[in-house]
Amino acid sequence: MSRLTTPAVRSFTRHFAEMCLAMVLGMAVLGVLGGAVLSGFGVSSGELRADAPAALLLGMALSMTLPMLGWMRHRGHGWPASFDMSAAMFLPTFAAIGLLAAGTVEDVGTLLAMQHVAMLPSMLVAMLLRRGEYTGGAAAHAHAHA
Numbered sequence: 378m379s380r381l382t383t384p385a386v387r388s389f390t391r392h393f394a395e396m397c398l399a400m401v402l403g404m405a406v407l408g409v410l411g412g413a414v415l416s417g418f419g420v421s422s423g424e425l426r427a428d429a430p431a432a433l434l435l436g437m438a439l440s441m442t443l444p445m446l447g448w449m450r451h452r453g454h455g456w457p458a459s460f461d462m463s464a465a466m467f468l469p470t471f472a473a474i475g476l477l478a479a480g481t482v483e484d485v486g487t488l489l490a491m492q493h494v495a496m497l498p499s500m501l502v503a504m505l506l507r508r509g510e511y512t513g514g515a516a517a518h519a520h521a522h523a
Contacts, residue, residue: 385512385513386512388511388512388513389504389508389511389512392452392504392511393500393501393504393511395448395452396445396448396449396462396500397497399441399444399445399447399448400441400444400445400466400496402444403440403441403442403443403444403445404437404440404441406444407439407440407443407444408437408440411436411440426485427485430477430485430488431474431477431478433485433489434470434473434474434477434488434489434492435470435474437470437489437492438466438467438469438470438492441466441496442462442463442466442467445462445463445466446459446462446463449462454510455510457507458503458507458510458511461503461506461507462500462503462504464503465496465499465500465502465503466496466499466500468499469491469492469495469496469499470492472491472492472495473488473489473491473492473495476488476491
């Protein structure tokens, strides 16, 4: 068996794919709900993008993180790993907001792209720091955090 097809590698890869799917679903579902809430307050996402881009970046991170957190807990992951994965989503967001505040990057589309791209290696680092959490399968981490 190749080292790249071991059960541990498949488990690790599956978790990463699940987190990416949760991100996309969160952006779609919670993005629509967030847009409806904004509309209820008489604000459009375009206005938020123009007038409060940092809030837009934070909202995007939150809409992706909440379903990831929920899915991790559903799959039996402990709070420490769940918080690590949440931090992996917000650290690139804070970096993007820092670039915005410093005037280094002002285009919101560019900041959103940077935020999203940086989240992927950030998630990978969080997973590598707790490799055993993601390579042992749900039974292993559920047992470890019971």
